[in-house]
Amino acid sequence: MVSIVLSHPQMGENIGAAARAMQNFGLSDLRLVKPRDGWPNERAIIMSSGAFDHMPAPKIFDSLSDAIADLHYVFATTARPRDMVKDMYTPQEAIELAYTRQSSGQNIGIVFGAERTGMRNDEITQCQAIITVPTNPAFSSLNLGQSVLLIAYEWIKQSGIKKPASNMQTPATQDEIRTFMDRLFIDLDDRRFFRSPDLTPTMQRNIENIFTRAELTEQEVRTLHGILSALRGNKTQK
Amino acid sequence: MVSIVLSHPQMGENIGAAARAMQNFGLSDLRLVKPRDGWPNERAIIMSSGAFDHMPAPKIFDSLSDAIADLHYVFATTARPRDMVKDMYTPQEAIELAYTRQSSGQNIGIVFGAERTGMRNDEITQCQAIITVPTNPAFSSLNLGQSVLLIAYEWIKQSGIKKPASNMQTPATQDEIRTFMDRLFIDLDDRRFFRSPDLTPTMQRNIENIFTRAELTEQEVRTLHGILSALRGNKTQK
Numbered sequence: 001m002v003s004i005v006l007s008h009p010q011m012g013e014n015i016g017a018a019a020r021a022m023q024n025f026g027l028s029d030l031r032l033v034k035p036r037d038g039w040p041n042e043r044a045i046i047m048s049s050g051a052f053d054h055m056p057a058p059k060i061f062d063s064l065s066d067a068i069a070d071l072h073y074v075f076a077t078t079a080r081p082r083d084m085v086k087d088m089y090t091p092q093e094a095i096e097l098a099y100t101r102q103s104s105g106q107n108i109g110i111v112f113g114a115e116r117t118g119m120r121n122d123e124i125t126q127c128q129a130i131i132t133v134p135t136n137p138a139f140s141s142l143n144l145g146q147s148v149l150l151i152a153y154e155w156i157k158q159s160g161i162k163k164p165a166s167n168m169q170t171p172a173t174q175d176e177i178r179t180f181m182d183r184l185f186i187d188l189d190d191r192r193f194f195r196s197p198d199l200t201p202t203m204q205r206n207i208e209n210i211f212t213r214a215e216l217t218e219q220e221v222r223t224l225h226g227i228l229s230a231l232r233g234n235k236t237q238k
Numbered sequence: 239m240v241s242i243v244l245s246h247p248q249m250g251e252n253i254g255a256a257a258r259a260m261q262n263f264g265l266s267d268l269r270l271v272k273p274r275d276g277w278p279n280e281r282a283i284i285m286s287s288g289a290f291d292h293m294p295a296p297k298i299f300d301s302l303s304d305a306i307a308d309l310h311y312v313f314a315t316t317a318r319p320r321d322m323v324k325d326m327y328t329p330q331e332a333i334e335l336a337y338t339r340q341s342s343g344q345n346i347g348i349v350f351g352a353e354r355t356g357m358r359n360d361e362i363t364q365c366q367a368i369i370t371v372p373t374n375p376a377f378s379s380l381n382l383g384q385s386v387l388l389i390a391y392e393w394i395k396q397s398g399i400k401k402p403a404s405n406m407q408t409p410a411t412q413d414e415i416r417t418f419m420d421r422l423f424i425d426l427d428d429r430r431f432f433r434s435p436d437l438t439p440t441m442q443r444n445i446e447n448i449f450t451r452a453e454l455t456e457q458e459v460r461t462l463h464g465i466l467s468a469l470r471g472n473k474t475q476k
Contacts, residue, residue, distance in 0.1 A: 021384075023377040049379045085455055092395065134394050139261040141287045146259075149384055150391055156372050157330065184465075193468035207461060214452035223445060227422075230431035231469040 001107050002098055002155060003029040004148060005067050005074075007123055008114040010036045016047025017145025018112075019058070023051040025152035026159060030058040031067045031109075064111065064123050069175035072106040073098070073215070076119050076127035077147060079140065084121065086213055087129040094131045095154040106171060110151055115144050125205045126174065128212055169217045176221050181208050183225070187232050239345050240336055240393060241267040242386060243305050243312075245361055246352040248274045254285025255383025256350075257296070261289040263390035264397060268296040269305045269347075302349065302361050310344035311336070314357050314365035315385060317378065322359065325367040332369040333392040348389055353382050410459045418459050418466075419446050425470050 004022055009015050009032060019030055032039060039060050045052060061067035068074050075094055076086075089097065098108040111127060113119030124130065133142060133150055142150075185204055194200040216224070242260055247253050247270060257268055270277060277298050283290060299305035306312050313332050314324075327335065336346040349365060351357030362368065371380060371388055380388075423442055432438040454462070
């Protein structure tokens with residue numbers, strides 16, 4: 001399954017355009033993180049050209065973490081490269097990868113940021129990889145609906161082509177990774193690792209990037225918990 | 239050169255959206271056959287997000303024949319197959335062909351029909367081949383601007399404007415990673431993490447895989463050392 005996640009979308013029109021684009025190209029799972037104007041939204045319905053009648057109701061979430069909790073591999077979309085070490089893909093490359101992964105049972109997410117600002121860095125950090133649509137450097141003005149359209153279009157192209165599933169171990173869900181990160185940060189804070197409150201968010205983001213990039217398996221997250229317990233906990237054994 | 243030809247476009251908004259899509263993806267030659275509301279068109283300008291400032295003024299024609307007179311190879315676009323014997327292509331196939339032809343000096347055209355009716359049969363007849371965008375048979379509602387967007391997007395993919403490079407910071411050397419792994423294993427051994435000598439090599443290999451897969455940067459290895467020191471070392475702070 002491929003889910004389209006709109007994080008903090010502002011205009012109902014764009015939510016409707018996204019739904020319409022999704023339905024045009026065979027995608028159905030739409031997730032909304034705190035849509036500015038609430039949900040349901042009259043303008044979204046009008047702009048969708050009836051797409052909502054053909055798909056399940058969008059799921060509404062309070063945070064991006066919640067919206068991607070059950071997904072195994074999540075792409076962030078950005079208009080420009082960010083100062084962040086993550087794999088970057090064109091839409092076609094990303095959808096090829098998504099198709100292979102979903103063929104082996106993984107849930108894939110593609111996240112789009114708010115219209116004005118795009119995805120925030122702390123949102124991108126929660127994703128495994130980045131999609132950037134190639135555009136003319138001298139004139140780049142894709143809106144939210146158009147971006148979803150291009151990604152969904154690549155999906156129908158790809159899903160028409162059979163490919164053998166790859167042999168992969170069960171990847172951790174975002175929720176499992178989140179739980180580990182939270183525990184690590186609490187332990188580090190306890191040990192006074194974060195010396196400057198100003199820098200703490202950046203440091204946490206940098207650390208989180210190491211682990212989201214690694215595409216951890218379920219088993220690996222268990223191992224990391226074991227490592228943390230061993231390093232942190234068993235002082236009495238010394 | 240690849241020209242986009244809008245035959246009898248009705249809404250100025252769609253002309254503007256087409257221009258914007260073209261500029262986003264590096265196309266500049268826009269030709270209009272009898273735009274319903276005349277030219278120039280205020281709504282087109284507004285919808286273009288400034289695209290017209292970056293490209294030559296659209297050329298206006300009285301007939302499709304005039305509009306495509308200087309072109310060597312012309313594609314018609316249709317939402318559905320017509321009862322007509324012509325080569326049919328997906329957007330990607332068509333643009334691959336267009337790219338090859340224009341590389342050998344040919345002028346290529348891609349024609350889009352009026353919003354309500356699409357291209358008339360007598361218009362399609364004037365073209366060499368047909369492009370149809372694959373869509374969900376149960377829900378197909380691409381508008382004119384979106385159709386131009388998808389074609390233009392295939393153009394930039396094909397014409398190979400450089401995709402943004404990943405933002406790579408200095409990667410860690412294998413030696414730096416090795417040093418960190420050795421230190422981690424010593425600390426874990428010290429904490430009796432490895433309970434069975436038989437399984438120790440396998441466990442170490444699994445742990446090492448997590449970190450080698452992450453393609454760590456120099457800075458990240460330093461961060462990991464800091465984490466290890468914090469978790470392992472400062473017992474006196476507790």
